[in-house]
Amino acid sequence: MDASFNPVVSPLIRKLESIIALSDDERQAILDLPLQVMSLRADQDIVREGDRPSRSCALLEGFACTYKSTAEGKRQITAFYIPGDIPDLQSLHLEVLDTSLGTLTPSKVGFIQHEVLQELCDRHPRIARAFWRETLIDASVFREWTVNVGRRDAYARIAHILCELMARMRAVGLARDHTVQIPITQHEFADASGLSNVHVNRVIQALRSDGLIVLKGETLQALDWERLKEAGDFDPTYLHLSPKAEAA
Secondary structure: OOOOHHHHHHHHHHHHOOOOOOHHHHOOOOOOOOEEEEEEOOOOOOEEEOOOOOEEEEEEEEOEEEEOOOOOOOEEEEEEEEEEOOOHHHHOOOOOOEEEEEEEEOEEEEEEEEEHHHHHHHHHHHHHHHHHHHHHHHHHHHHHHHHHHHHOOHHHHHHHHHHHHHHHHHHHEEEOOOEEEEOOOHHHHHHOOOOOOHHHHHHHHHHHHOOOOOEEEEEEEEEHHHHHHHHHOHHHHHHHOHHHHOOO
């Protein structure tokens, strides 16, 4: 069976192919990975800051985030993750985690032992380069989020996060035109943008009234993609998508 049709690994295949074009042998190597698949509830930690994990996880279903907390218990979300991402890939080379990773929704994850990942990288250098590129893209996203929280106003912050999620989901086939399912709460958007829940709600209402988005439940539609990008000061260069994925 072609790995692209395997319901377990297909999100990971789609994500890697948004970075590089995989050969048949490389797809088969991903298909053969011995994943320990687990279903997790919403708001469940996968790994915590200070942990020394011996495995990484691929997000197969659902949404997750990395976050840090202040001494007072205030949470700052530092990135959102979608199916196909390996949010804690850096733990392959960093002994101690400096961030926590948790689910936002009921999720399914596939755990991969580090020694298995190391062997995969040794046997398939192009996959190793794709993983290395992915960690560099994560760093690029963190830099963009620093600008987003530190220098953009509230309206642009939320518009930018919506644009990023839509672009990333389009790149891995999780969107129809400019319509996506985003099961992220206003409280979570607040923790990601440094705003209050009330302020996030006002911004979303403003984006609606300005004719940029329709948000019904978990369904987000960009009515005017170019204007939404302009509102969010969004340039997808920092996502470093392949030309094929960016045009999806």
